[in-house]
Amino acid sequence: MQYTEIMVRYGELSTKGKNRRSFIMQLAQNVRGALVEFPNLKIHADRDRMHILLNGEDSSLVLPKLKKVFGIQTFSPSIQVEKKLEALKQMTQQIMEEIYTGKETFKITAKRSDHDFELDSHGLQQYLGDAVMDVCPEIQAQMKHPDINLRVEIRRDSAYLSYETIKGAGGLPVGTSGKGMLMLSGGIDSPVAGYLAMKRGVEIEAVHFASPPYTSEQALQKAKDLTEKLTPYVGGIQFIEVPFTEIQEEIKKHSPQGYWMTLTRRMMLRLTDAIRERRHGLVIINGESLGQVASQTLHSMVAINEVTTTPIIRPVVTMDKTEIIELAEKIDTFELAIQPFEDCCTIFAPPQPKTRPNLEKVLELEERFDIEGMMARCLAGLKVEEITPQQSEKTEEFADLL
Numbered sequence: 001m002q003y004t005e006i007m008v009r010y011g012e013l014s015t016k017g018k019n020r021r022s023f024i025m026q027l028a029q030n031v032r033g034a035l036v037e038f039p040n041l042k043i044h045a046d047r048d049r050m051h052i053l054l055n056g057e058d059s060s061l062v063l064p065k066l067k068k069v070f071g072i073q074t075f076s077p078s079i080q081v082e083k084k085l086e087a088l089k090q091m092t093q094q095i096m097e098e099i100y101t102g103k104e105t106f107k108i109t110a111k112r113s114d115h116d117f118e119l120d121s122h123g124l125q126q127y128l129g130d131a132v133m134d135v136c137p138e139i140q141a142q143m144k145h146p147d148i149n150l151r152v153e154i155r156r157d158s159a160y161l162s163y164e165t166i167k168g169a170g171g172l173p174v175g176t177s178g179k180g181m182l183m184l185s186g187g188i189d190s191p192v193a194g195y196l197a198m199k200r201g202v203e204i205e206a207v208h209f210a211s212p213p214y215t216s217e218q219a220l221q222k223a224k225d226l227t228e229k230l231t232p233y234v235g236g237i238q239f240i241e242v243p244f245t246e247i248q249e250e251i252k253k254h255s256p257q258g259y260w261m262t263l264t265r266r267m268m269l270r271l272t273d274a275i276r277e278r279r280h281g282l283v284i285i286n287g288e289s290l291g292q293v294a295s296q297t298l299h300s301m302v303a304i305n306e307v308t309t310t311p312i313i314r315p316v317v318t319m320d321k322t323e324i325i326e327l328a329e330k331i332d333t334f335e336l337a338i339q340p341f342e343d344c345c346t347i348f349a350p351p352q353p354k355t356r357p358n359l360e361k362v363l364e365l366e367e368r369f370d371i372e373g374m375m376a377r378c379l380a381g382l383k384v385e386e387i388t389p390q391q392s393e394k395t396e397e398f399a400d401l402l
């Protein structure tokens with residue numbers, strides 16, 4: 001089918017009152033970003049809908065990209081038709097001849113914003129229903145949950161027909177909730193946490209701690225590859241590599257094993273918070289899931305969280321591992337995440353980390369370290385790089401759209 005435009009429904013935006021305008025503008029900007037490789041597209045964002053005029057671009061390439069943009073509830077590829085009954089009838093029949101296999105039920109849904117049009121919505125439904133019956137005599141009309149819902153819209157400029165409603169990514173446009181720093185390891189949980197934060201409108205930057213030569217180039221590359229899997233939702237993500245070797249060596253040298261984990265996590269959090277401040281982020285996001293490992297008991301969270309008052313968002317904190325894995329599979333990070341590369345935390349993992357670290361003891365131990373100095377040296381060595389989507393992702397996932 002040769003579509004002329006894609007009509008986009010905003011979903012949750014409609015409830016946002018006076019913020020509505022900025023939400024719509026952000027969404028339009030994100031849609032433009034996601035579809036940047038299609039130069040002929042024209043995007044018009046109204047109060048209620050967005051219209052993406054295809055201008056000859058191939059809808060089968062555009063639709064899968066659009067499916068990843070948060071803030072879209074559903075969208076419908078549409079065909080522009082002359083605002084005349086005969087033309088509408090002809091196109092309706094052409095569509096039905098193409099899609100009706102002899103089994104489906106149908107319904108016509110008409111909407112008229114041009115009130116000068118010769119038939120009202122009801123009359124138009126009747127007229128086009130008859131037109132369908134002419135070419136598919138056995139077809140059954142069904143008002144509730146029809147297999148084919150043929151929508152016709154009479155607008156000022158023209159008439160539009162559509163018969164597919166494709167589910168969008170939902171959520172809020174990325175950027176409308178401000179920026180957060182995602183602590184991204186090479187594991188299963190943190191990319192899922194990043195995805196979920198973006199879904200609620202948070203723009204993310206990935207902060208990754210690397211401890212070469214204890215952690216390899218491949219482990220670093222894996223974190224970048226995971227970040228890349230998150231880019232189709234936004235277009236590009238800043239990846240910040242934090243040199244963590246000295247700090248880990250120091251902790252290992254000067255503290256008892258049982259406290260390595262807590263002290264390491266506190267340093268990670270302090271550093272992420274310092275990076276957040278420099279880069280004007282509002283919150284920190286991590287992939288902690290309650291009870292999963294020693295660092296993720298409530299007692300550990302209390303002892304680790306004590307270094308900052310910055311809100312920490314933990315999108316997967318109450319999820320079971322199987323639920324997190326399900327999402328990781330959906331966003332295609334799972335296979336990558338289970339590749340066995342060493343992480344800075346596993347390499348320095350003590351055999352028996354404390355699951356109930358004592359905060360007083362932690363503070364006492366930290367007096368042995370030049371925390372400010374270690375942090376300053378570490379922050380001086382940050383490497384920032386923008387990660388963008390790979391072209392090979394262009395046509396994936398389209399098969400499951402309809």
Ligand code: ATP
Pocket residue numbers: 182183184185186187188189190191207208209210285286287288289292293295296343344345
């Ligand atoms: P993940 O699957 O995300 O690695 P995990 O279950 O393995 O999580 P931990 O290794 O204890 O759990 O890490 C908990 C959280 O701490 C991670 O989800 C991530 O947000 C952060 N984190 C751990 N290691 C790193 C790292 N090397 N760089 C950045 N953040 C990290």
Ligand code: MG
Pocket residue numbers: 185186187188343345
């Ligand atoms: Mg991990």
